[in-house]
Amino acid sequence: MGQDSGQDSAHIQPGASRPWKRACHQCDLLLTRDHAPVGQRLMCPRCGATLHRNMERSVAHTAALSLSGLLLFIPSATLPLLEFSLFSFGAENTLLNGVQALFAAGYLWLASLVLFCSVLAPLGKFLLLAFISWGSAWASLAKPVARALRWYLHLQEWGMLDVYLLGILVALVKMSDLGKMSVEPGLYCFVAMMVVSSAATVSFDAETVWARLARRAATAGSKKDPEAAQ
């Protein structure tokens, strides 16, 4: 195995020397800029990857959007999304009872995947974003916020509200010749939650949060220097 991380941590320095500020994470090209100007994107000149998107007032917008997402989650998870009626029978679909039905039928893996992608990951995303954008204001929360940022990166691609919405649409059309399908109020909340979720993803910028954390640490670190102790 390689060296222990604690052993050589003295040689590992954040940031880099003289002209280089950043490397493209997709093609490893060294760049002399690390931040895009406000409202613009920094693209890799060689491979075209988006390196940094600097949205205006990113933290404030993300805080607001993640809070509204959390509020919208309550009705979209509890109210029925669709109703299907055939003769005098009727059944409703909520976010969770599809998972329950699959679970009851014995499809544990499928049920947990659907649960994770359509409920847990979006909820976790909103919670993490809310925590990151509010928590980055306090220097004492720097470590949990750093961990939340890392989790967010892993969780991000598993939130599939948009795919779920398309699934609802397909189900709506597919079953419309069998019985009567109708849209319920929960679906409107769900659509709003999906839009808010995408907007939060776009407005969120990890770089701004890191800069904010560094600033807090610099102002609070005059007494003990927490970075060096790590």
Next chain:
Amino acid sequence: MNRPARALSHGFWTCLGCRQLVTVPRETRTCLCPRCGARMHARVDGSIMLTWALTITGALLLIPANILPVMTVIYLGSGDPSTIIGGTLELYHNGLWGIALIVFVASVAVPVMKLVGLVILCLIVQLRLNVAPRQAMRIYRVVNAIGRWSLLDLFMISILVALVDMGAIAEVAAGAGSTAFATVVVVTMFAVRAFDPRLIWDIYEEKMSAVEAENISQSHQDQSGERA
């Protein structure tokens, strides 16, 4: 010597967790990112091997996913199980060709394209093929972007199972193929995550410097030839 600078050859790593540039001593194999605490490697650890393994797993699982039925719609006691392709054809025959197209793209075209794309990317890196790196990056980005949409069919099944549940009159039941299909999607998503696109550029870089060295030695030979 006007080639663009590569971070690795200057002794820098990029943390994939927070994308910070970190100065690392040469002989280090792995360390923790000083800013976000994620484990760092110069390149994703065992990238090609892991991508191959997950891609082959996905390709093998695609067979049961397409042979076994994913869903059964039972209407008035009768109904036969339908596979993924069967469900798409049924939608097409019912005249819903728009929805049929969406379902076909999401659950047939996307998984196959993703696996083919991953195989191409692995071959480019493994066999050091002469492919323009920008083309390879385009494949990588497409494979990365389309992956999640194949879960569409499974979400639809979970909605229908809850919605159409009226005992003897009408019922939708999931089939064994759906489990295999879910695994295909998850495994290929991990495969894309495991692939490190920087390897494409490393090979490109090596080739360019080989060409450059050849040019230099050739010009030296020319000069000595002139002198003689």
